[in-house]
Amino acid sequence: MTATEPCAAALASLAALLADETRAGCLLALLDGRAWTAGELARHVRVAPSTLSGHLNRLVAGGLLTTERQGRHRYVRLADARAAQLVEDLAAHLPQDVVVQVPHTLREVRTQSALARGRTCYDHLAGRLGIAVTDALTVRGLLRQDGGFALTDAGLAWFADTGITVDRSTRRPPARACLDWTERRPHLGGGAGAALCRYALETGWCVRLGPGRAVRVTSAGKRALADLLGIDGRTLA
Template sequence: MTTRDPQAPRLAGLAGLIADETRAACLLALLDGRAWTAGELARHAGVAPSTLSEHLDKLVTGGLLTEERQGRHRYVRLTDARVAHLVEDLAAQVPPGDAVRPRGLRASSAGSAMARGRTCYDHLAGRLGIAVTDGLTARGLLRQDTGFALTDAGVDWFGAAGIALAPGSRRPLARACLDWTERRPHLAGLAGAALCRHAFSVGWCVRIGTERAVKVTDVGERALWELLGIEPGALR
């Protein structure tokens, strides 16, 4: 007689929540870190609002999403960074050969923009995220040989650049997040989130379109070249 691990049904339940194309589309969209209305997600997923509402109920009950209501609108977002990392890590496991070919120029352009630079919940991803991670590593500010960790010089660099690292948080200072387009890890954790917030607040990056895609501005190109030696051409 074998004793089933009590985690087994809970793990199966969690996998079942994600194993639906409509719910997966919602989770991927919410990786931009913002709250979306149910109507926006319904249009994004291409389903009726009533159908989407049922899916959202399951995701909220399962702990993957949190919700709040303002007037007639229902807003949902990913519960926390752990959920975002789970979704991004799962997306990175999809074999490249299984990718769906974009339909039309608009979809192809959007896909290229996402691969070039995007947000992954609260940090930078795509080629932009990889370039920043490589720049930090090349300068001895980030170590990847024994897992992701900021060096003492890295902590000092963040302070000198005016990028505040929130003290007392339970989140790791630096965390590797596998990039699903680049198939390499980029910087997440407190440092990744702080760098992303700073990039938007000082105008290094701007959002483009309604997806998670971001674009590095001329100001950002100069700053990243001066601070991390990132060639502007690598960000275009």
């Protein structure tokens, strides 16, 4: 037995968790960062609740989901940012015509347009909004992209001065590149990306459009992003 075999077996086991359309559908839905009930997920992936239960148990046992009960409801969510990163990174490698399918109804057109304009990627901003923020931080010397994403000293100061608290007490990196599946370019993830997204929603710079992942930049948000980062609000429309 070689020293790499245990690692290979564990990797194969993890891959097997994702090698099922129902489980993959659950993971993609949970990228919105919310906790879903088992019933909501069952309806979303179009399987019976009894069928979904076995899939959820496997995902929880595999460390990709965490679960909690409130009354008679069972809630599940992605286990952590690492689980979300795994799913998002894999989705970014899918062919563009699979990820962005041709809409057939006006509702699908509006949904797809809203997601491309701005959305959450688990706990940070994505779409054209996420790319615009990432580019603005980079142009101003607040974020480096050479050799991976990293906040500069000026960037750390900017977050602090703006009142956006980046939690540096965890093992999560302050900044990491996350490949955007609509723009096909990296946007800001990591602790700083999560802090910025949370701040934008708490202050009303952005608002969620319904229960999904789409977000819209408000008038106040456009003014703030223009003042702080020089982002032209017309690029976010």
